Amino acid sequence: MENKTNSKLWPSLLVDINDGFQKSQVLFVTTELQLYDLLATHQNGMTANEIASRKELNLEATERILDCAAGLKLIEKKIQSESKIAIYKNYPEIATFLQSSTPNSMVETIICNSHVTYALYQNLMTTIQTGHNTEGCKHAFNSDVRNI
Structure with a gap:
């Protein structure tokens, strides 16, 4: 029996399945760190240094996990034009599911x-x-x- 699925989709599907481990780990870690709750208390966002200090985390590792979360669209990352410092903020549409105190919390x-x-x-x-x-x-x- 011939597979009638679009063979051009298979590589991206397989990559997505294979990378699921890393993606879920980013979600697990940022959720357990209560990152989304912390960012909710800072409407203007926070730097990686501020987050690392508040959570008592390694700064370089914090920057990496924040950048991963931003790459997955779990949080927003904006580079300030003058200082070139990254500011991280919640996306309200997603944060409602990732904050512990919201009615739709997951x-x-x-x-x-x-x-x-x-x-x-x-x-x-x-x-x-x-x-x-x-x-x-x-x-x-x-x-x-x-x-x-």
């Missing part, structure tokens, strides 16, 4: 995916080979699977 779901679902899928090869996900359950639930 923070709990994202954190659950980060700590539980991700841990279970991390050992998918072992699960398929053995039929068990003991290690994933230990990591996700901090318990032996027989105790769950």
